[in-house]
Amino acid sequence: SYLGIDAGGTLVKFAFYHKGILTFHKIPSAHMSAAAAWITEQFSGAQLCVTGGKSKLLQSYLGREMQEMVEFEATCSGAAYLLKEQGTNESSYVLTNVGTGTSIHFVQGEEHSRVGGTGVGGGTLMGLSYLLTGHSDYRQIMSLSREGDRANIDLKVSHIYEGAEPPIPGELTASNFGRVLQGSDSSRDADKLACVVGLVGETVTTMSVLAAGKCGVATVVYIGSSFVDNDLLREIVLRYTVLRGAQPIVLANGEFSGAIGALRSV
Numbered sequence: 001s002y003l004g005i006d007a008g009g010t011l012v013k014f015a016f017y018h019k020g021i022l023t024f025h026k027i028p029s030a031h032m033s034a035a036a037a038w039i040t041e042q043f044s045g046a047q048l049c050v051t052g053g054k055s056k057l058l059q060s061y062l063g064r065e066m067q068e069m070v071e072f073e074a075t076c077s078g079a080a081y082l083l084k085e086q087g088t089n090e091s092s093y094v095l096t097n098v099g100t101g102t103s104i105h106f107v108q109g110e111e112h113s114r115v116g117g118t119g120v121g122g123g124t125l126m127g128l129s130y131l132l133t134g135h136s137d138y139r140q141i142m143s144l145s146r147e148g149d150r151a152n153i154d155l156k157v158s159h160i161y162e163g164a165e166p167p168i169p170g171e172l173t174a175s176n177f178g179r180v181l182q183g184s185d186s187s188r189d190a191d192k193l194a195c196v197v198g199l200v201g202e203t204v205t206t207m208s209v210l211a212a213g214k215c216g217v218a219t220v221v222y223i224g225s226s227f228v229d230n231d232l233l234r235e236i237v238l239r240y241t242v243l244r245g246a247q248p249i250v251l252a253n254g255e256f257s258g259a260i261g262a263l264r265s266v
């Protein structure tokens with residue numbers, strides 16, 4: 001049997017075929033020994049291929065070498081596979097991986113190149129959320145953020161132009177967290193969390209749309225575990241990409257792209 005592994009900064013993702021069906025699993029990178037134990041238990045005789053920044057660390061826990069794959073190669077290959085499987089014909093697009101950090105790629109058929117990235121990503125969601133509210137559980141943060149209201153914290157273009165006709169859509173955020181010292185009320189935890197999601201979503205979207213313009217493509221494909229159980233990030237990225245004039249796809253199971261790419265190379 002075969003196992004594809006993406007050992008990322010936050011989560012180790014696995015992809016394999018079980019009874020002919022593509023199946024996924026994940027274990028936090030902080031529990032690397034548990035990840036190694038799971039592999040030994042479930043895939044003792046399997047052929048393994050690993051990608052991601054923590055590949056070497058995982059191999060040291062596992063006590064054996066594995067086939068390795070360059071992370072961006074694996075990610076782009078897995079994402080292309082999922083896109084095709086999900087019935088999208090797109091062959092040229094910008095691929096934005098919102099992992100612990102964010103990495104942006106230009107994909108053109110079989111070719112791909114990294115166009116940039118930002119340190120604003122899923123790790124930012126977790127770290128800023130904790131600093132602002134003391135919450136550290138991913139699911140709890142994301143479900144709370146859905147009840148939040150950004151109105152008292154984020155400054156919109158329309159707030160600055162107050163009734164006048166703005167030169168860009170008034171709905172665009174002029175300044176994330178820019179209303180805090182201008183606003184009236186102190187805000188609730190849910191509001192702060194919604195604004196953290198807004199900051200991350202709008203930052204990665206803006207960079208992606210600029211990259212799409214530079215690369216001459218209209219579609220941005222978003223992947224990464226930051227979209228898992230995170231309706232608000234999904235909504236913000238979808239809405240903001242359209243508002244900025246590009247066509248977004250948030251790929252289902254996209255967080256397993258790297259693991260799928262690794263699986264497909266063994």
Ligand code: ATP
Nearest residue numbers: 008009010011099100101122123125138224225226
């Ligand atoms: P990188 O690619 O940057 O090395 P990674 O591959 O580990 O990191 P992903 O798994 O794509 O990154 O995404 C990690 C982010 O997903 C976290 O920072 C967090 O925002 C979010 N996330 C989703 N589910 C969880 C979870 N169960 N535990 C922690 N974070 C989670």
Ligand code: MG
Nearest residue numbers: 008009099258
């Ligand atoms: Mg990753």
